[in-house]
Amino acid sequence: MEYLITGQEMALExxxxxxxxxxxxxxxxxxxxxxxxxxxxxxxxxVAAGICHSFSGDGRCIALLKILLTNECIYDCxxxxxxxxxxxxxATFTPEEICxxxxxxxxxNYIEGLFLSSGIIRNPTFTMELIWRTIWLLxxxxxxxxxxxxxxxxxAAPEVIERAGYLADRMSVNLELPTAEGLxxxxxxxxxxxxxxxxxxxxxxxxxxRNDLVxxxxxxxxxxxxxxxxxxxxxxxESDYQIINVAEGLYRKFGLKRVFYSAFxxxxxxxxLPALPGGPPLLRExxxxxxxxxxxxxxxxxxxxxxxxxxxxxxxxxxxxxxAVRHLEYFPVxxxxxxxxxxxxxxxxxxxxxGRIVAARRSGNLTFQDLxxxxxxxxxxxxxxxxxxxxxxxxxxxxxxxxxxxxxxxxRVKFGSDGMSYRQLSLFDDGEFTRPVxxxxxxxxxxxxx
Amino acid sequence: MIVYxxxxxAESVFTAIYQAYEEKRDHRETYLSLTxxxxxxxxxxxxxxxxxxxxxxxxTLNRRFGGENSLQLSMALASEExxxxxxxxxxxxxxxxxNCRPGHLFDNLADDYIHRAFALARGVSTxxxxxxxxxxFQELENKVLYSCIGPKNDVLVFLMPHFADRLPIENFxxxxxxxxxxxxHPAGGSWYLLRGEEADRPSxxxxxxxxxxxxxxxxxxxxxxxxxxxxxxKLQQSMLPLRFRKYMVEFC
Numbered sequence: 001m002e003y004l005i006t007g008q009e010m011a012l013e014x015x016x017x018x019x020x021x022x023x024x025x026x027x028x029x030x031x032x033x034x035x036x037x038x039x040x041x042x043x044x045x046x047v048a049a050g051i052c053h054s055f056s057g058d059g060r061c062i063a064l065l066k067i068l069l070t071n072e073c074i075y076d077c078x079x080x081x082x083x084x085x086x087x088x089x090x091a092t093f094t095p096e097e098i099c100x101x102x103x104x105x106x107x108x109n110y111i112e113g114l115f116l117s118s119g120i121i122r123n124p125t126f127t128m129e130l131i132w133r134t135i136w137l138l139x140x141x142x143x144x145x146x147x148x149x150x151x152x153x154x155x156a157a158p159e160v161i162e163r164a165g166y167l168a169d170r171m172s173v174n175l176e177l178p179t180a181e182g183l184x185x186x187x188x189x190x191x192x193x194x195x196x197x198x199x200x201x202x203x204x205x206x207x208x209x210r211n212d213l214v215x216x217x218x219x220x221x222x223x224x225x226x227x228x229x230x231x232x233x234x235x236x237x238e239s240d241y242q243i244i245n246v247a248e249g250l251y252r253k254f255g256l257k258r259v260f261y262s263a264f265x266x267x268x269x270x271x272x273l274p275a276l277p278g279g280p281p282l283l284r285e286x287x288x289x290x291x292x293x294x295x296x297x298x299x300x301x302x303x304x305x306x307x308x309x310x311x312x313x314x315x316x317x318x319x320x321x322x323x324a325v326r327h328l329e330y331f332p333v334x335x336x337x338x339x340x341x342x343x344x345x346x347x348x349x350x351x352x353x354x355g356r357i358v359a360a361r362r363s364g365n366l367t368f369q370d371l372x373x374x375x376x377x378x379x380x381x382x383x384x385x386x387x388x389x390x391x392x393x394x395x396x397x398x399x400x401x402x403x404x405x406x407x408x409x410x411x412r413v414k415f416g417s418d419g420m421s422y423r424q425l426s427l428f429d430d431g432e433f434t435r436p437v438x439x440x441x442x443x444x445x446x447x448x449x450x
Numbered sequence: 451m452i453v454y455x456x457x458x459x460a461e462s463v464f465t466a467i468y469q470a471y472e473e474k475r476d477h478r479e480t481y482l483s484l485t486x487x488x489x490x491x492x493x494x495x496x497x498x499x500x501x502x503x504x505x506x507x508x509x510t511l512n513r514r515f516g517g518e519n520s521l522q523l524s525m526a527l528a529s530e531e532x533x534x535x536x537x538x539x540x541x542x543x544x545x546x547x548x549n550c551r552p553g554h555l556f557d558n559l560a561d562d563y564i565h566r567a568f569a570l571a572r573g574v575s576t577x578x579x580x581x582x583x584x585x586x587f588q589e590l591e592n593k594v595l596y597s598c599i600g601p602k603n604d605v606l607v608f609l610m611p612h613f614a615d616r617l618p619i620e621n622f623x624x625x626x627x628x629x630x631x632x633x634x635h636p637a638g639g640s641w642y643l644l645r646g647e648e649a650d651r652p653s654x655x656x657x658x659x660x661x662x663x664x665x666x667x668x669x670x671x672x673x674x675x676x677x678x679x680x681x682x683x684k685l686q687q688s689m690l691p692l693r694f695r696k697y698m699v700e701f702c
Contacts, residue, residue: 059685
């Protein structure tokens with residue numbers, strides 16, 4: 001194999017160590033989006049919901065064998081561990097090694113499939129060709145029928161990307177940084193245009209393939225699980241508003257399945273990168289994911305959540321609560337009447353519980369107790385809803401008051417504090433009975449004056 | 451008040467439901483019990499599981515409530531909770547009386563019994579999902595894949611179709627050590643369950659040559675993939691509860 005530059009004599013254990021370590025900063029590890037039954041002759045099937053097989057020490061899931069084909073790279077992106085000016089051990093897998101590892105891990109139920117990315121070796125087209133050759137072997141010689149996620153290398157020849165697309169379930173092109181300036185400063189070898197070109201190509205491929213599938217049911221599927229991308233958060237000074245606008249654009253215009261956000265971890269200590277004394281911006285990443293869900297499943301638009309004047313998410317409140325307290329004119333919402341779109345905007349009501357509310361209220365009026373059964377998070381929702389025209393407690397619909405209630409758990413209304421509880425009524429509920437008797441009262445009682 | 455005493459099998463519970471309808475009982479005054487605990491002022495009726503009656507009930511459930519809801523009812527009956535029979539019975543009664551459309555059996559979650567059956571089914575379904583995630587096969591000397599699990603609920607029957615579809619050309623066996631139950635899949639054939647005797651408990655397992663190497667490789671992979679700066683054992687534990695770990699190679 002003439003393309004092996006180093007690492008030919010390395011043991012498989014060492015290669016796996018080096019190339020896993022190099023791949024770990026890639027976020028996408030989902031195995032969802034494709035439902036494919038086993039064919040009875042080869043190993044593997046796919047489950048639409050995706051299956052995570054383990055969870056690593058950082059709490060992220062391990063669904064796919066996430067490795068690089070090689071960590072040799074001709075590029076010098078400042079944030080990347082594999083940049084060519086970084087002195088780290090380098091290694092390259094042979095396609096056979098990757099296939100054997102995938103098959104042996106898969107039959108032991110360790111993984112759901114393969115995630116293959118790569119450093120750029122020689123040139124993008126050559127790298128893409130290597131990736132294609134590996135997954136071709138995996139699909140045809142090893143007859144693997146499970147999930148395969150590969151990277152489309154920006155700048156590679158379109159026909160190689162297309163060939164890979166017919167073998168992979170999901171492809172992704174990493175946007176890396178949300179704006180063109182960011183990309184210019186930190187990744188001098190990458191250009192926004194060269195990243196968006198393969199993204200557009202895959203989108204068009206999926207769209208055309210859908211038409212083919214209507215005509216010919218058994219036509220080969222092109223990137224059946226759709227495409228995804230990822231952005232690094234906190235390496236460049238973009239605001240949350242810019243980031244979710246970019247994400248919304250990608251969902252709308254490029255038909256992406258997922259946009260991943262990756263809190264920046266400073267591994268190269270380059271002078272162009274920000275120092276992060278508090279560790280990676282994990283809370284910011286979390287808020288962006290919450291907003292991402294609001295965009296995809298709750299019918300929110302990016303400009304509703306943030307705007308030019310407030311370009312960052314509130315640290316204390318989640319984006320939905322934040323939106324709700326700023327738009328009190330929509331609240332309170334009557335649970336028994338409001339349409340689904342309105343239910344989805346209530347903090348504490350998710351997609352599932354909103355659906356269950358709509359189904360359950362056909363059989364009768366819902367009460368707050370029923371909502372608890374349905375799975376509504378009442379400690380957040382109670383400020384924004386009425387059941388049968390009544391709120392759970394008397395609350396003021398007032399921004400300051402609600403923010404205080406939602407953020408300070410000590411000030412929250414406690415269940416039972418005002419007599420409303422799940423216990424049966426009792427004669428002794430009256431607080432007067434439990435009050436200790438004062439010495440004055442004792443004296444009065446003794447003298448018969450009470 | 452009537453109490454049907456059934457055994458802890460789906461067949462027995464379905465037979466009891468059949469009998470309750472056959473004998474035209476008032477559903478509000480009728481209970482299904484899996485235990486022998488006496489109830490005040492109740493008339494006890496022993497139920498003997500009958501495959502024909504049970505099949506009839508299953509067919510009715512499939513026809514009236516659709517495949518998905520029937521599966522949910524079966525899942526509820528695979529739970530470990532003692533009140534499952536009663537919850538399923540009253541859910542079925544409510545569904546049949548209310549003429550609910552297929553797929554809408556569990557709509558009225560405000561009803562206590564429906565909610566209970568729903569919650570039981572969800573618990574079993576969640577555990578089935580967990581086992582699909584966290585079950586690990588080990589290759590034995592004779593290339594058979596062997597896995598040992600210890601689930602809270604009786605989920606083996608729901609796991610087998612998944613793995614049979616996934617690994618059709620493998621000989622594999624899943625062993626539920628809590629119930630001494632084997633799920634066996636011969637390569638190219640169809641799977642079946644086998645209830646073992648005490649003497650059948652597997653012992654003296656010998657791995658194939660490569661097994662230890664791949665276990666070590668995967669352990670190393672799991673260790674390397676974690677990002678040190680993002681360490682979060684609490685999150686890991688909530689996603690992967692500790693009770694699964696003793697069966698998983700990467701935590702051994």
